[in-house]
Amino acid sequence: MTGQVRHPGARGRLGRLVRVAGRRPSATVGAAVLFGFGLLALLASPLAGASADAQVGPVFAPPSGAHLLGLDDQGADVLKQLVVGTRVSILVATAATLVASVIGGAVGLLAGYLGGWVERALMALTDYFILVPALPLMIVVAQVWGPDLWHSVLIIGMLLWTPMARVTRAEVKVVRTRGYVLRAVAMGASRRRIIWKHVLPQVRGLLAANAVLIIAAAVFAEAALAFLGVGDPETVSWGAMIQHASERGAISQDAWWAVIPPGVCIALVVVACNLVSLAFDVTARHRHGRGAMPPGRSVEVEYVHG
Amino acid sequence: MLAVRYALVRLLGAVAVIWGATSFNFLLFRLAPGDAANVAIVANASPELQRQLRAQFGLDDPLWLQYLKYLGQTARGNLGVSFSNQEPVSHILRAAILHTLPLALAGVVLALLLALISGLVSAWWHGRLADHMFRGSALVLYALPAQWLGILMIFAFSSWLPSGGMSDPFLLDTSWWAHATDVARHLVLPAVTLALTTYGAFTVVLRSSMISALSEEYMVTALAKGLPTRVVVRRHALRNALLPTVNLIGLTLGTMVGGVILIESVFSWPGIGQAVYSAVSRRDYPVLQGAFLLLTLSVISSSLVVDVVCRALDPRTRRA
């Protein structure tokens, strides 16, 4: 194979990113928030680590100068728990997203490229997982399998891949008809090589955009599983914090500081993910119809004596 | 003819999914670590129960026979017996799902109302401040974990509205009306929580389809007839925009189930979500699996109904 096949977008990706950031400041904010949480997750151990679980005062003590977010149901510093919980929640969400992306991406690639009965079978499988309500399924599997962090990761990952599969398949079907792919096929390249070298780089961006949304869903799912008691009882995550607080009487003792912070973190991550994914969204501007709508803005009328 | 064929195809698909879910339940139970009977053995299970379970699950039969028996049982509505109170699972769940229905309905109706308001406002003034505010708040609320919002609601409103259960056990007035109002009061917080955490998705779709509908040519034609703007928007734009939104309900039922489970757990509402919650804490596998099956069945049948209704309502798909 002589000559280089120039994939559009292979160069200037950084430049494009900067332009996108400028066009949509909300996405930059979102990305910054996610980056901040990621950083916090990485630095959690040195920051709070060892002493996070230690009881440093009475149960459900309100916020004070020493403990900005008060103490939780075990007398531990809520802020420290929050930092540690960040690590677990982000870790679980990212890992689950990775699993979901691999499964969803693979299903989408194979279904889109191979077509025929493979596509039909894979799409039937996808439809099955879309129709079956996710949370009950996760609960059942988690209950039977046993509460464990990695079990949670795998369970969440194995149920959140469906949107990725659908979108990838649609895109692959389009890419499959592009010039460089057809040329590679004509030159007798193996299917595996074509998928890996030509198709995959094209759908990478789409995978990334979707992955961001899956992170949001994964954070939600982790919190739900923890709340219902099928998460890992040993580890502290945002979801677990909410569960502990509610289970051990935060409501009756009006200890809002034990409940609010982890929820705020979850909401921030989810909103940030949505903002970032909007930047990838290339929706056509709604074209102006032939007149009249919407009159949210009024029409100025001026009489000029003619 | 085309519509009937479509409905049949979808029905077949639904049956396939139910079968898949049932088989999955079967496999899961068999694949659980340890012998199925051991998993089933709860600390205080009587020998009576153990014998019943062995017989029910036919644990001494070959696997394929167990499978067929299991399918037959499930098809007849026998979902097993609860570990915790020896009652038939189907009885427990039937009562539970009847309690969930008013909550789910109230939540969906409220969510649609909220979506209607925020969707219309956002579409009418799209690009302006009102759009950003309404759409933004819808999306932020959508990002809140349902259980967390439920707890917050309790914190905020516990002095005015009941925060647990479906009715007041100490209610003195036993008239039907008093009971109904009591249940209604208990319904407020959980239904509002459900609505707030789900209406975001509807808002986005309604806004988008409204903006499309408003910029269609037939809007100009309709306005040119001299009809008041309000009438034109309602009859021409809104009617067309509602279709994709109602369709969305069918698609998001699975997600709503998750919300219902979490909310019922927080508010101790005696519905199927609460049944799942307590089944988990008591390791009551038959109830858990029965609930999963029942929820799957509900979601599928509801989305099927919504899909068929949507197709029937849209004249474009009625004839070839």
Next chain:
Amino acid sequence: MAEPLISVRDVNIWVPSIHQRGRTLIVRHLELDIFPGERLGLVGESGCGKSTSLLGILGLLPGGSRISGSIRFQGRELLTQGLPGLASLRGAGVALVPQSAMSAMNPVLTVRRQIIEALPPGERRDRGQARRRCMELLDQVALPADVQRRYPHELSGGMRQRVGIAMALASRPRLLLADEATTALDTVVQARVMELLDRLCAELGLAVIFSTHDLALAANFCSTIAVMYAGSIVERVPARRLAAAAEHPYTRMLIAAVPEPGVDRGAVVSIPGTPPRLGELGAGCSFAPRCPNATAVCQRDEPVLQQVGAAMAACHHASSQEPSNV
């Protein structure tokens, strides 16, 4: 002479720009007089402002637009009352004949519903009366009564156009605004519909503003032709004198471009260049960049409409034109 039915003077219309903030001037110093029963053909290429002019008369402009000037209908000045002034014409004296394209009618409502809602409020109240009127209108446009139960996507283009005409006639208007009314139809169907329109307008004494890019079609149907270019009218000439009396170079080129059956010109005659983008108009005549006779004065000063023989043309060189041999 009777008073004009509608009188438009020095109307400018600005429409919000699509790709940037602010507005673009789409229609420039529009001036029209339509007398009862008179038919005006508004001819021009796509994007020259014909649609906006028509819709502007009814106030059907996108939010954020601006219209200035004077529009009098049956002697009453409308622009002094703001948007409601223009809106008062809708379904009350002036009616829009929509295109036959499917997008011009609501796909989820029956034909009957869409015709009935076009009736004046008084005739809509009684359902029986409304239905009878609907069937009457369908009969007028030569459509069978069972069409009323159908949906737009079940009708052919020609049928949809007739329904559009029925909707317009429902409010018993005095003036029809036909915006590219038969454009999407094929020639045979178009001819039939134009025949129908011709007969109905004559029977009912309707005035029409007929906008189209098809000069020959307009010349056949209308009594006066107004040629529009880059947002303003560059020529106004009686239809039957079109070929002989047209003075503006653009009009002449349009006439030359009309294919004549049986005449082999050897090549497709077209007008070189493309229409200017509205909002990017410079000084001087808007047609100058494409005009073979353009001189320095054309680049500098925008010409105004002046009487040249039987026509009114906006061209600096109109009166000095040689008899055309294009």
